[in-house]
């Protein structure tokens with residue numbers, strides 16, 4: 528959104544004069560601004576960035592809505608700023624990484640290396656600001672993408688089997704964005720559900736997809752939640768601190784630690800909060816509890832003996848954490864799982880186990896080889912047995928709506944499959960496929976379901992995305 532000089536003058540004069548608006552003036556200010564575009568992407572996280580960038584590069588006019596003030600979603604706002612090893616990450620994620628690393632303190636490892644989990648690929652920590660900056664610059668360079676930050680989508684208008692427009696708030700102004708194609712990158716599938724798409728949440732019973740390790744009965748059992756935090760070495764002894772009323776032992780103690788380029792450590796206390804809390808507990812209560820657990824978690828680390836040789840102390844071997852201090856806590860809790868929208872195909876555990884050649888799908892648009900990694904009371908972890916498996920294009924197409932795609936962890940996956948393929952770079956690659964498909968649909972004036980799959984796959988291959996092994 529651009530402020531006109533008149534708007535800016537009015538605001539400045541108003542502020543100087545202690546301006547307070549009358550209800551009538553406020554109502555006038557809330558008047559709709561109508562935008563029209565070819566592709567509207569709702570949500571600027573991993574999937575949304577990939578979608579907006581790919582669609583704009585492929586020649587479509589794009590509007591990208593994001594409620595936060597930076598792009599990156601879970602990676603930047605929940606501080607999950609480390610990409611785990613996974614195959615198929617050679618398109619937009621690699622470009623972003625190459626751009627990020629121009630900033631000397633942005634990435635820990637200058638070499639992007641090989642993504643593949645099974646061939647010993649490594650995690651890639653980066654600074655959240657760097658991802659936001661690189662994504663903004665790359666989107667700007669397309670000359671076709673209008674990024675609306677601080678803009679919260681709140682409802683959609685549907686006519687028959689099409690979405691006509693979405694509506695969003697920005698600073699008291701209601702925007703209406705009409706488009707030919709909409710891409711839901713909200714992670715929770717909010718846009719898709721608003722327009723009536725069906726979804727599942729939690730564990731699928733074995734009867735649903737015949738998955739080998741699925742339980743007989745459906746259950747909620749969402750993947751665990753984590754509030755990530757960051758610590759730095761102050762060089763001087765710190766007094767361990769546990770606030771009054773916070774009991775020792777309230778936070779489970781596994782922790783995944785990665786080292787940032789400036790020497791800080793990013794901590795992801797895996798299993799911090801039961802995943803069901805995201806749908807069963809008021810968010811502010813959940814955040815309060817998560818902050819208590821962060822403090823208790825760090826109190827445990829601070830008091831580990833200097834000669835502790837467990838894997839938690841790998842980064843501070845022989846010194847312990849006695850001189851370290853918390854330098855920040857993520858502004859948002861990390862959510863691994865909520866709704867999964869039902870699409871034309873539901874990726875499931877049998878796909879993850881079959882590997883690309885065993886799947887027999889001819890519309891694969893992304894691959895992954897990450898382990899099935901379910902966090903929580905019914906958690907389990909196992910490597911996919913037959914190498915990378917593919918995600919079909921049909922997983923991006925919600926049933927019942929013609930001009931909508933999903934590019935986020937809310938895509939059409941089973942609970943088990945989502946626990947393998949939800950990684951940021953895989954979501955970005957799904958976005959890349961969705962953006963290309965949207966541009967093809969708009970360019971050829973065809974429906975999303977009529978997009979030429981061969982053409983889509985060729986476009987993706989030319990952009991570095993693997994669609995086969």
Ligand SMILES: Cc1cc2nc3c(=O)[nH]c(=O)nc-3n(C[C@H](O)[C@H](O)[C@H](O)COP(=O)(O)OP(=O)(O)OC[C@H]3O[C@@H](n4cnc5c(N)ncnc54)[C@H](O)[C@@H]3O)c2cc1C
Pocket residue numbers: 569570571572573574575592593594595598599600601602605607609610611678679680681712713714717752753795860861862863934935936937949950951952954
């Ligand atoms: C604790 C934790 C650890 C993880 N560890 C790793 C890891 O080590 N490596 C890895 O690769 N992956 C990891 N993952 C998984 C990965 O981070 C996520 O699955 C992935 O980032 C999700 O991407 P997304 O695009 O689906 O959603 P997000 O990145 O969350 O993007 C959704 C976006 O939509 C926006 N949005 C939502 N509603 C609205 C609205 N109404 N209006 C406007 N905007 C809206 C949000 O603000 C957000 O920016 C982890 C996840 C968690 C929670």
